[in-house]
Amino acid sequence: xxxxxxxxxxxxxxxxxxxxxxxxxxxxxLVTALASYLDAKHNNGTWLVRIEDIDPPRELAGASSKILxxxxxxxxxxxxxxxxxxxxxxxxxxTLKQLAHKQLTYNCQCxxxxxxxxxxxxxxxxxxxxxxxxxNAIRLINKVGIFKFNDTxxxxxTGDKKVAxxxxxxxRKDGLFAYQLAVVVDDIFQxxxxxxxxxxxxxxxxxxxxxFEILKTNSPIYSHIPLAVTPAGYKLSKQNKAPAINNQKxxxxxxxxxxxxxxxxxxxxxxxxVENIIKWAITHWCMSKITQKQQIVIQ
Ligand code: GLU
Numbered sequence: 001x002x003x004x005x006x007x008x009x010x011x012x013x014x015x016x017x018x019x020x021x022x023x024x025x026x027x028x029x030l031v032t033a034l035a036s037y038l039d040a041k042h043n044n045g046t047w048l049v050r051i052e053d054i055d056p057p058r059e060l061a062g063a064s065s066k067i068l069x070x071x072x073x074x075x076x077x078x079x080x081x082x083x084x085x086x087x088x089x090x091x092x093x094x095t096l097k098q099l100a101h102k103q104l105t106y107n108c109q110c111x112x113x114x115x116x117x118x119x120x121x122x123x124x125x126x127x128x129x130x131x132x133x134x135x136n137a138i139r140l141i142n143k144v145g146i147f148k149f150n151d152t153x154x155x156x157x158t159g160d161k162k163v164a165x166x167x168x169x170x171x172r173k174d175g176l177f178a179y180q181l182a183v184v185v186d187d188i189f190q191x192x193x194x195x196x197x198x199x200x201x202x203x204x205x206x207x208x209x210x211x212f213e214i215l216k217t218n219s220p221i222y223s224h225i226p227l228a229v230t231p232a233g234y235k236l237s238k239q240n241k242a243p244a245i246n247n248q249k250x251x252x253x254x255x256x257x258x259x260x261x262x263x264x265x266x267x268x269x270x271x272x273x274v275e276n277i278i279k280w281a282i283t284h285w286c287m288s289k290i291t292q293k294q295q296i297v298i299q
Contacts, residue, residue, distance in 0.1 A: 013044065013194055015196060016195070017033045018049075018050040019033075022060055026244060027228055027236055027242070027256070030254075031228060034281075036197065037076045038261075042283075045194070048082075050084075051083070052085050052183070056176075068082065070244075075274040075278040083189075104214060105139065108126040110125055122166050126139070127141065137171060142167050142168060142207075142214070145161065146210045147160070147161045147165075153225065153290050159206045181211075187208075192220050197224060200227055202224050225261070226291055226293045231299065251274065254277050261289070265277070265281070
């Protein structure tokens with residue numbers, strides 16, 4: 001159960017890769033998986049995989065097992081059993097119950113269109129209305145509003161204060177758990193100390209930090225990897241149907257991913273086995289070689 005009252009000391013190093021099974025792994029997700037794996041292993045840490053399958057309408061059938069197979073063929077082996085968010089319903093409900101008990105949540109009937117009309121930032125309209133839960137979203141009372149944090153790669157990140165202070169959604173109107181709820185509860189549940197992921201999640205980090213604070217729990221250390229974008233400026237993403245990486249011949253993509261991460265692999269490493277490439281990469285891993293950029297254009 002998530003502890004709402006204790007500040008826990010950090011475990012040594014526990015990292016994770018948390019893909020959503022909305023598509024197969026592409027070069028951008030390989031880079032993220034590889035960076036979080038190498039950072040964990042270089043620091044003698046534990047590396048976990050969590051499948052973020054809380055949004056069934058956006059899921060691609062069979063993607064979870066294909067993602068796991070791809071990770072294995074790239075030599076990225078996880079240390080504990082894979083956690084599926086679809087199995088975490090009880091713990092999300094318990095957390096919501098505890099928050100409700102502390103009067104830290106409320107039901108909200110406002111639509112996106114209504115909020116847009118009001119300037120795009122939700123003005124806590126339903127906080128005092130005491131609405132019933134049916135067909136309404138659940139929002140978190142956010143009096144913390146953390147709007148700055150220090151990212152290991154990107155340096156000091158400062159967000160919009162108004163956005164940071166917004167009461168954000170924990171459960172959607174359609175009854176599905178929101179990403180912010182699931183990600184924070186599971187990072188606590190799995191005792192995650194270090195999060196290495198893509199820069200597309202820099203902004204949501206601020207809300208997550210506020211949520212950790214409200215739950216009176218230590219937050220992980222964050223490192224955000226530059227996002228791989230196409231020459232036209234599009235992010236490689238599952239939704240954009242970025243090509244899946246090759247499971248049969250992982251070496252070329254592994255070497256490209258290491259170069260992308262600034263790791264300068266020697267020329268002849270590409271002729272080695274996946275195991276040897278990964279071994280070299282763990283030994284030589286240096287986070288500070290990653291460019292401090294939020295995006296990198298790849299051909
Ligand atoms: N599930 C998210 C994604 O696939 C990543 C969440 C995270 O790393 O916090 O984009």
